[in-house]
Amino acid sequence: MSRNSDWDIERALDAMTASGINRRTLMRHAGAGALSLGVIGFLAACGDSGGGGGDGKVIPKGEIADTLHFSNWPLYIDVKGKSHPTLDQFQKKYGTNVKYVEEINDNVEFFGKVRQQYADGNSGGRDLHVVTDWMCNRMKQLGYVQKLDKSAMPNVVNNIEQAVASPDFDPKREVSVPWQTGQVLLIYRKDLTGGDLTSVNDLFDPKFKGKVTMLTEMRDTVGSVLLGQGVKPGDATLDQVMQAIDKIEKASNDGQIRRFTGNEYTRDVARGDSAAILGWSGDAPQMVSDNKNVAYNHPKEGFMVFTDSMQVPVGAPHAFTAEKYMDFVYEPAIAAKITAYVNYVSPVKGVREELAKTDPEIAQNDLVFPDLAKAHSLKTFSPEDEAEIDAAFQRAIGA
């Protein structure tokens, strides 16, 4: 076995390819090989979806487990150093160690991640996840979440705020329990707009051409524009929604709207690339404290709210403990601790009174305790209409 056989191998390899390989063709092949890179990412599209779980029975009562897997969004619970005090309190009370995972950054991405598992009736170890209303509805329709036993959760029954107690997709809150509620606000740079913004319609003012951004979340953007047109998003018809989307698409094509964003609007506003935007209440105070030229307002026509809710996925190993946890965070004292940190609107009654004792400043904050009479959310349409609306909105935002 020496040089001779090495050469044999090379020749044999050469003979296998009709053309024979030299450096050039190898390079050309290497170039074509890059094609495959784009394909690998698309692996996930395989397999069928549908059914699974959700047989109508509520979660049976049982023992409290010693662990609980809670999947949530980043920066969405109280933090002290490296620990979460309310989770520690839960452990003290029930002996349950909560595995708290901040793995949700985006509703659709999270859905893509868990879809296959949930469809197979496997929660991937999760006992609780937090997603936004419309995704809660999708999870429910697909049978990916379990029906809750409200008798195991007296605090939830007694303390839930009226405003979030009965959304149209889950009127009795049987498959979802609100975690926090956020608002869609007008956020703007006073130095660039030369004044205050008070109406959603100000975003269509030609003065701000190319300096306006709206949100990629369809319900937040379309609902706000509907309010500007004098339509109550909760009672909107399909036609009215489509008209609002047309208006948005036209403004985008005219260059009035610079782009559609998620949280990245914070950078756009900080740089001054955008001057008048739709943004979320969770970001507004931080943006103001970073830059004194930034201001925000609830639109005078009313404002959109979105509620993120806890759900117990099918196959959750500690479903009963998950119910106990939901009940635990509906104690006003616990909910107040979370609110004091996250600054979203709490779905729990009595939080304001608790905060008046511990953090009076937050108790007076109109972002944490807004006038909920002016809060709106978009009606839930049939799956076919929703698909039509979503597709129209995606077209409007360029894709």
Next chain:
Amino acid sequence: MFQKRRGLLPYLLLAPGLLWLLLFFAVPLYYMARTSLETGTIFTGYRFDWHFETYTDAISNYDQQLIRSFLYAGAATAIALAIGYPLAYAIAFRGGKWKTALLLLVILPFFVTYLIRTLSWETILEDNGIVVSTLQAVGLLGDNGRILATAGAVIAGLTYNFLPFMILPLYASLERIDGRMLEAGYDLYGTRRAVFTRVTLPLSMPGLVAGVLLTFIPAAGDFINAELLGTPRQTMIGNVIQSRYLELTDYPTAAALSFVLMAVILVMVLIWAKIAGTESLMGAEAR
């Protein structure tokens, strides 16, 4: 005995690579092809029924984004070639002892994540930033002009992100050119121009072919640059595929568009290989 082993050996050597391709290329490709011919929604489930209309619908609905993708990728490739060739040439022939250091500088941006690299362009090109204000001061840009959120920014981002893929293969083929070939060219009274077009350029053709492919292909399928540096009027086909797949859970259309993208790229690659890859252009005899 020996004969038999010799017959099997190349296949054994190829086995790991083939297995890899089978698992991570052929199998996903099959599922993607299957998905593209299905109909349904996440609520009704997806059924395979040879639904070819998905393809025609996808092409007619997203013709703009498809054309835009290839225009932007083509422009980015041309600019990368215009920047990359002189740079690779300079490093290969004038680099001297700095060759390695210069090459390292070319690769250096790759030590930073793709996303962060693109985000930093947002800052560089911002409306009130130094680039825009300088261009406004010299009158190249109107007072209300901007660079960020324009087609120019997207093409610039694509060019920047894929430039090393152009430079490295060009450098590899230029560096291998025997200096005596060039001397021979001058000895035969070739002008600088003639020596370049008849000796250097043909000899560097393999690198040029590879560089163009390595730049054009990923650029055509990119969506990050259009999303971060563009507006809804600059979205590319990658953005559409992402939106169809994640936002609308319209897996058949997403899969069909991926196939259309692949097919168009494949055709363009074959045409390019036919034009640029002929033996006379590639200078096989010059070896």
